[in-house]
Structure formats: C-alpha cells, structure tokens
Amino acid sequence: MLYLESLYSKNANNMKKSVIRELLKLTQQPEIISFAGGLPDPDTFPVEDLHQAADLVFTKHARVALQYGTTEGDNELRAELVKFEERQGHKIGPDNLLITSASQQALDMIPKIFIDPGDYVIAERPTYVGAIQALQSYQGRMLGIPACCDNDGMDMDELEKRYTKAKADGASIKYIYVIPDFQNPSGICWSLQARKALVAFAYKYDLLIVEDAPYREIRFLGEHQPSIYQLDQEMENRGIVIGLKTFSKILAPGVRMGWIVARPEIIQKLVVAKQAVDLCTNVFSQKWLAEYLRTGKIYEVIKNTCNLYRDKRNFMCEMLEKHLPKRSDLFWTKPEGGLFLWIALPKFINTEEMIVKAVAEKVAYVVGSAFYFDEPEHNAMRINFSYSSKTQIEEGVRRLARVIKAEIVAHEAGRHSVAAPEGV
Ligand SMILES: Cc1ncc(COP(=O)(O)O)c(C=O)c1O
Known part of the structure; x- marks a missing residue:
C-alpha cells in the first residue's frame, strides 16, 4: 500500500490543520450561537x-x-x-x-x-x-x-x-x-x-x-x-x-x-x-x-461598519459584565476597534476541555491555545462580536456564563472534596 507520509515533503508534513476552520465546521449547526468565526456582519456588504x-x-x-x-x-x-x-x-x-x-x-x-x-x-x-x-x-x-x-x-x-x-x-x-x-x-x-x-x-x-x-x-x-x-x-x-x-x-x-x-x-x-x-x-x-x-463609497461603508460594530462591542461588553462571574482572575479586553475580544478565565479552567460543554449548551468560541506557536495558554478564548445579532449576543453570553460558572462550581467542589478527610 502506498504510504503517503513518506512521500509528502517535510513542509507538507509540517503543516497543521487550522483549529478554527475545524471548529467552524462543528459550530455550523443552525441552533448554535457561534462567537467563534471571524465573520463580518453581512449587512455591511454594499x-x-x-x-x-x-x-x-x-x-x-x-x-x-x-x-x-x-x-x-x-x-x-x-x-x-x-x-x-x-x-x-x-x-x-x-x-x-x-x-x-x-x-x-x-x-x-x-x-x-x-x-x-x-x-x-x-x-x-x-x-x-x-x-x-x-x-x-x-x-x-x-x-x-x-x-x-x-x-x-x-x-x-x-x-x-x-x-x-x-x-x-x-x-x-x-x-x-x-x-x-x-x-x-x-x-x-x-x-x-x-x-x-x-x-x-x-x-x-x-x-x-x-x-x-x-x-x-x-x-x-x-x-x-x-x-x-x-x-x-x-x-x-x-x-x-x-x-x-x-x-x-x-x-x-x-x-x-x-x-x-x-x-x-x-x-x-x-x-x-x-x-x-x-x-x-x-x-x-x-x-x-x-x-x-x-x-x-467605500469610506461610507467603513463608517457604517464602525458604527455597527461599536454598538455590538458595547452590547457584548455590557452582557459580559452582567452575566460573567465577578472575579479578579476573570477579565476581558475592551477593544477600540476590530471584530474580537479576548477573555481570560481562571487558570484552572481549560477552554479546550470546556468547548465540548459549550457546544452542548449551543454556544461556541475559539480556544485561546490555537493562537500560540508553542507553550500555549489554556485558560483563554477569543470571542467575535461582529457577526451575531444583539439577541444572539445576549443569549450566547448567557449560555457561555452558565458553562463557565459550572466549571468554577465543579472546581470549588473538587477542591473541597480533595481537602476533605479520607473516608468521609
Ligand atoms: C490578522 C489577520 N491577518 C490576515 C487575515 C486573513 O484575512 P484575508 O485572507 O481574508 O484577507 C486575517 C483573517 O481573519 C487576520 O485576522
């Protein structure tokens, strides 16, 4: 049987699949609210x-x-x-x-x-x-x-x-x-x-x-x-x-x-x-x-895009503020432009493990570790705010908050049970 690995060039063998593209496939089910892709709002297309x-x-x-x-x-x-x-x-x-x-x-x-x-x-x-x-x-x-x-x-x-x-x-x-x-x-x-x-x-x-x-x-x-x-x-x-x-x-x-x-x-x-x-x-x-x-006309398109994304970014930040737990080890960037913000979670949360639970709750993000060449951080995620509607942002953040809170509760419970004396 032809063994392709031995035929591919070193360059080809060194290529890695994009985690994001793979994730996007997973999140394309219609009922999932996806903050994962880097998609512009199609309403901005002239x-x-x-x-x-x-x-x-x-x-x-x-x-x-x-x-x-x-x-x-x-x-x-x-x-x-x-x-x-x-x-x-x-x-x-x-x-x-x-x-x-x-x-x-x-x-x-x-x-x-x-x-x-x-x-x-x-x-x-x-x-x-x-x-x-x-x-x-x-x-x-x-x-x-x-x-x-x-x-x-x-x-x-x-x-x-x-x-x-x-x-x-x-x-x-x-x-x-x-x-x-x-x-x-x-x-x-x-x-x-x-x-x-x-x-x-x-x-x-x-x-x-x-x-x-x-x-x-x-x-x-x-x-x-x-x-x-x-x-x-x-x-x-x-x-x-x-x-x-x-x-x-x-x-x-x-x-x-x-x-x-x-x-x-x-x-x-x-x-x-x-x-x-x-x-x-x-x-x-x-x-x-x-x-x-x-x-x-492109300058008008850019101006309108900025106005729309400002509104969505503000709403996303407002929802995060409202629904995410308030802790010093949980915070996010407040961008002045672009399409994304970055949420850092407590160190004990692994967003690669959590994505399965998030998708089960019908919300998606990109795992932070995808953005490191080596020695990735595992407790962060990228969130897109340009694509979803405000209704989706509100519901998506609510779902995300539920998943994050469950991780925190499980961690706290685990810590207490580990601390408990044996046999109890
Ligand atoms: C920083 C950065 N560079 C390059 C690209 C590639 O964009 P495109 O090929 O659509 O121009 C992207 C896409 O999201 C990006 O975020």
Whole structure:
C-alpha cells in the first residue's frame, strides 16, 4: 500500500490543520450561537453598489477582465489603492504595491521568500493562527513575545532579552510579525509609543517588520494611531516595513482581495514567488474593485461598519459584565476597534476541555491555545462580536456564563472534596 507520509515533503508534513476552520465546521449547526468565526456582519456588504460595479466591468471591458493579467496587479486598481493609502498617510507609488488573493496569500508568500527551515520570526503571544499556520508550512519557528502588563504592544524588555538570547544561541531571525491595530485574537491596539519603540528596535537590529493590518480602518473608539509603515517613513525612512492589507473586513471577505505595500525590491521578489502560486490575482475581481473604489463609497461603508460594530462591542461588553462571574482572575479586553475580544478565565479552567460543554449548551468560541506557536495558554478564548445579532449576543453570553460558572462550581467542589478527610 502506498504510504503517503513518506512521500509528502517535510513542509507538507509540517503543516497543521487550522483549529478554527475545524471548529467552524462543528459550530455550523443552525441552533448554535457561534462567537467563534471571524465573520463580518453581512449587512455591511454594499450588495447593490458591488452589483453595479460588476455590471460596469462587463459593459466596459469584459474581454480584458476575462484575460490573464500581470502578477503585480491591475493598473487601475493599483492607482485607486495608491489614493486609498495616501489617505492613511502613506507615501507610495504603484511600484510599492502587489495585489494578492487577500492577506492570507501574503502571509504565505512572505515566509516563502524569507524563511529557511529553522529560521525564526518574532511575533506577539498570542498571534493570528493563520500566520502561525503559514510559517509552520515552511518549517519556520516563532519567538513569541507577550504583551506588556498594560496590554500595549510587546513587552520590550522581554523582546530585548529573548532576542539577545536567541541570537547568542545561533538563531537566524528574519522579521517581526505584528498586528498593531485591534489584534486578532486579543483586540489590543498599540499606542504611538509602543509602535515607535518597535521601529527603533528593528532599526537597532536590522530587522524587517511585517505589519498585518486587516482591522486598521475598523476603529470605532479612541484615537487614530499612525501605522508602523507610516512611522518608518517619518522616522528614518529605511523601508523596513511590509504592510499587509485586505478588503475582507472593510468590504467583503468573499472578494478575496488584498494588497501588500513594501519597497520595490521586496515587491519584485514577492512577484516572482506569486507567479509560482497563481500567476496573477483574479483579473475580473480586480477590475470590479477598481470600478467600485472609483465611486468613493467605500469610506461610507467603513463608517457604517464602525458604527455597527461599536454598538455590538458595547452590547457584548455590557452582557459580559452582567452575566460573567465577578472575579479578579476573570477579565476581558475592551477593544477600540476590530471584530474580537479576548477573555481570560481562571487558570484552572481549560477552554479546550470546556468547548465540548459549550457546544452542548449551543454556544461556541475559539480556544485561546490555537493562537500560540508553542507553550500555549489554556485558560483563554477569543470571542467575535461582529457577526451575531444583539439577541444572539445576549443569549450566547448567557449560555457561555452558565458553562463557565459550572466549571468554577465543579472546581470549588473538587477542591473541597480533595481537602476533605479520607473516608468521609
Ligand atoms: C490578522 C489577520 N491577518 C490576515 C487575515 C486573513 O484575512 P484575508 O485572507 O481574508 O484577507 C486575517 C483573517 O481573519 C487576520 O485576522
């Protein structure tokens, strides 16, 4: 019998299934209230305007849209994206841009061009599971750095310490991967000071920074912060930042379209890598998005999305406050944007074991351990607040609270019975 394991490459054998995708299958039963997926609210999709833009592509340039395109991406779309980026304070030209099949493709192509087996990437702890998965498939490793105590960026002392030790042990460290805006999974947003400190660290040790920013525009509270890409331009303009952007959270994830912003040499290397993957990004979709962006209506969509998510986030926090037990070892982040918050539970609760009980109660979350490259924490969970309706949020939090309270009660009972004298 053909033994496939011996035929698969080391890279393929190193690939791990996404816990989230597996969980999503489990939670797709209609009666389950799922806080697990990272889905935007479909009411935010501008269906009619996108329909009109697609019609325009067929009437104006169907034959070009149905043909192969360049790997770098459609010129009209790139011109629109230059304008979009300028509004963000980024000074770029078309040579700084590569259109991708959304950010996940970029997360795969970056290790493809930088990582040899055993090389390290510095990242936040926890971090986005899709970035971990992509890195694992190239046999890369992660040097995880926890957030500092007030949840603002990385703990810079820890970063310095771990970096110095890893280098002394002979590690090859290629880049720093961060999600500074409303991180997936924690919802944390970095302050200006934390961002500047990271750029200074990267300058000091000659490292690249990959800034993954799918949630950047979804700020519904607090003050706007410059991107790390912009800070590099303002500080010494060394071109050390590779920015990853996507239409998934600001327009619609089914579009599967994103872009990379970086200095031209890096873009050109990525172009070669992408040629082996898919030759070019879907040309019709690029023309379609260019038509849509030209209307300028995306800014209204973003504004409405922010308003809707602010409301849902506030309601989610209110429900958590109302239903979860009040203890100093049970707390959650209060994001100023994005789609997620992170709940830390008492250390004795294992959210991987608890998920079975939660699904039995018809509520789902993502286990926190999915977001660690190694040495996972087991007592946390990621909660999505963008997808569910308010009625579902209320009922879902009530169910979740029931499951958590039952764990606490079982633990307390166990502790008392262990403490009880034998034979009683
Ligand atoms: C931090 C981060 N990066 C990248 C992605 C991938 O998004 P997409 O491929 O839809 O652009 C996601 C999706 O949730 C994400 O949270």
